Amino acid sequence: MNRRHDTALGHARVPDISGVSRDMSEEGRTRVRGREDLATFADQLLAAVEPYRSPAGSLITLPGTPGGYGTAVDGLEGFARTFLLAGFRVAGERGADPHHLLERYARGFAAGTDPHSAERWVRPTEHPQAKVEAASLALILDLTRPWLWDGLAPQVQEQIVDYLAEVVGDDTYPRCNWLWFRVTVETFLRSVDGPHRLEDIRADLALHDAFYSRDGWYRDGDERSYDHYVGWAMHLFPTLWARMSGAADLAAPRAEQDRERLDQFLSDTVHLVGTDGSPLIQGRSLIYRFAAAAPYWVGALAEVPSVSLGRLRRAALGVVDHFAGHGVPNERGLLDLGWHGPWRSLAQSYSGTGSPYWASKGMLGLALPADHPVWSAPEEDLPHESGDVVRTIAAPGWAVSGTAADGVVRVSNHGTDHALAGSSGGDSPFYARLGYSTATFPLLDAASWQAPVDQSVVLVDASGRRSHRSGMDTLAVEATGAAAVAASRARAHWLRPAEKQQLHGSGAQGEATDAGMLTTISVLHGPWEVRLVHLDAPAPEAVALEAGGWALAEDAGVVSEQTEASSAVGVVLSSRTHQAGLHGLTGWTAARTEHRDDASPLGAHTCVGVLSTGPAPGWYALALSLAGIGHLSAPPSVQFDAGQARIGWADGTGTAVILGDPSSNDQNHTPPPIRAHDLKERTTQ
Structure with missing residues (x-):
């Protein structure tokens, strides 16, 4: 072996580390700006x-x-x-x-x-x-x-x-x-x-x-x-x-x-x-x-x-x-x-x-x-420090939006679930939610492993079981210039969890029951996402379709405000630093706020907005936002017309999404074509 010396280091008494400040008070904390600080x-x-x-x-x-x-x-x-x-x-x-x-x-x-x-x-x-x-x-x-x-x-x-x-x-x-x-x-x-x-x-x-x-x-x-x-x-x-x-x-x-x-x-x-x-x-x-x-x-x-x-x-x-x-x-x-x-x-x-x-x-x-x-x-x-950026990342199936005004990065997730395609396990909060950001945590209380609420689109049965999406198929990941688009289709399933679970990354395991077919399209622009949802063949046991937004956490509590404008139900949540909006644009009949304690490392109290409606087959649209306080713009609008969704953003730009017809395709084979492009004409809100 390559040995050069006969004397081991460290057999003598080791002196204390000297000259190292250990002032851990707020005033004494090291800020890391350069190599010396590091x-x-x-x-x-x-x-x-x-x-x-x-x-x-x-x-x-x-x-x-x-x-x-x-x-x-x-x-x-x-x-x-x-x-x-x-x-x-x-x-x-x-x-x-x-x-x-x-x-x-x-x-x-x-x-x-x-x-x-x-x-x-x-x-x-x-x-x-x-x-x-x-x-x-x-x-x-x-x-x-x-x-x-x-x-x-x-x-x-x-x-x-x-x-x-x-x-x-x-x-x-x-x-x-x-x-x-x-x-x-x-x-x-x-x-x-x-x-x-x-x-x-x-x-x-x-x-x-x-x-x-x-x-x-x-x-x-x-x-x-x-x-x-x-x-x-x-x-x-x-x-x-x-x-x-x-x-x-x-x-x-x-x-x-x-x-x-x-x-x-x-x-x-x-x-x-x-x-x-x-x-x-x-x-x-x-x-x-x-x-x-x-x-x-x-x-x-x-x-x-x-x-x-x-x-x-x-x-x-x-x-x-x-x-x-x-x-x-x-x-x-x-x-x-x-x-x-x-x-x-x-x-x-x-x-x-x-x-x-x-x-x-x-x-x-x-x-x-x-x-x-x-x-x-x-x-x-x-x-995204010098201007708003939208981007797609194909491998994980992510659409990304970073905004300069508040520094927040948001990801819509249509390809990552810590599972194999076609699997029927539970959704892991760390992997299978529809959205993640640099400012929010997914709900991590025990119930959220079994019943997805935040950043989810689920079918609910009479007993309150909420469906999972793990195993979904990625349909599209593309950028239009003004917007980033990602889409997936999931055979939604209810889960009867096994008695013993090992939740190290993947979601819960258990016996799965089909709940219906859900196609979800995310269109990101600035702090907003328009989420287009198509429900096909809901199971007879389904009593509701629900969609959850961003979860905000705060030790002192999150302020929740119900909104209702132009027949669009919704919720706006406010913490000291951020706001999260959830607005039902098409097809949603009710909105509420879910409250959880000890569900996030960011605060003792967490809130998330939830939209709900009856589980009728067809297209639905909602808008989600996450922004720093004072940076939340007006919600976008959506019109369904001739096989496409036309989205109008608050800044006057627009995005058209060609939807195809999810229900006309064999659910086990070719997914429907989904394409998007920027609208040339300015839109009005």
Whole structure:
């Protein structure tokens, strides 16, 4: 093995981290505007975990309720995930380590990999989560090789190799981003002449390629799982892996393809960050918070051609700063399970106190030295900071609208459900809702997993069961210039949930019953979406058709106002910062407000508007809006005429949607044609 020294780092007493401010009051919070701020933020995070490090240094067990995998896994996660941050910090300083971070982690490696130590780590053959953490260990051991690995005692190096080698030939990894955990570990082992299997690495790379969809987007597995894992896993690892010591010959043939796909992906995702820095609130594992910044740093590292360094830096620092400005970390300087504040329900059941430190990925920029051009490039605004932007993203089936006035990004979702096409499971609030934004959370109370309300179109039966749409077919994703359009058709189904559920991403499972066929078309323009709904062949048990809007949350309560103008029923909701409108334009007979407590990390009280009507076959139209206070324009209008819907927007522009006839097509075969174009004449409201 490649060992250069006989003395392990860190056998002497490790000094305290010095010179690191830990003032976590509102006035003392770090705002992250540049590299110095990012470094200070990282130093504060690392200093705050030190009181919870075990005597031998191998476990960082943070306070709070243990995760579902137990305290031993929590302690390993605390070590491995903060090691990511420490490694980025030291690598970006080219080995300078005034806080003696690597000494601390070297001590931990010696104890954690010693099978006879009282502080030994859970091993990969003992618990699957150790396979995840092993990748972070291997990645940073490689990144900091001259300053840590090369100085470890031969016995410690041998222990580390023995620990990591337990993944070699292990074929029990789930078919998802976990493939990169085995690739990373075996690549490091290869670089130190340790056990490895090239066939493992090549098989995992082939699996990665099999998850590629189009236009730079990967799925996180076989299902339609498009979320932040695409950026902080499926794009992060290929770029970092290619720079590992044992990867050069394997990575070279893939390098250009990986870079092109990353470039395409980032060209889309710079449109998905709110002006306030909030990432799109969609998908699982949101407790990793500013890990959402990772792909932007990866883009700078890979030197993608289509997105400027100044825009990548703006997006990445904006995401980190968003959380720094909203009370993250907490008063102890720790990352708790939650969003802005603690909210345990946002985490998966297995998440423990160390889990949130995968947020370290969002600090990857620290690995880029101060003289890297990303730090000196002129800052460039996000695309929707200088003007309203509409866009479509084909792979996940998203229509996107970002508005300059309030900085909000909205997504209408017609292709993502964390399921396979044609499946009949329940809707996951994180994936299968019709809309997501940078300013709202989907309802996450227990009832919302079983009975979709917000951002949904459902059929309701006499017992109150609400239908699900998972398994839908994407019909269209296109932009007209003034508007973005996406459409899908779903065999709506009621679900009798199974007794045992594992809600880690996918929705509930159970026995499905057909409720009817729903075709939904979203047309986005500015803060508004016109949603066109066609109901075909409703089941006899259906007693109502309902549509839910955006959910607003507020600790002090959300103000709800019923509206009724020109026979259009509706609801307008107002929080301190945002307004959400829901207006029935055609076919709706009633509107109400649903109230939920403890259903969102953004506030103790959540409201959502709901439209309802009898379930008669045919076309319906509604309008939804989400805007900052004072930026809500007049609702659009819709006219159905000769097989098309003509939409008039408040600014005088218009969009025509050619509808086809959903009921005239075989529901199992060719979907109806749906096309849209801008109206040449100005419209009147």
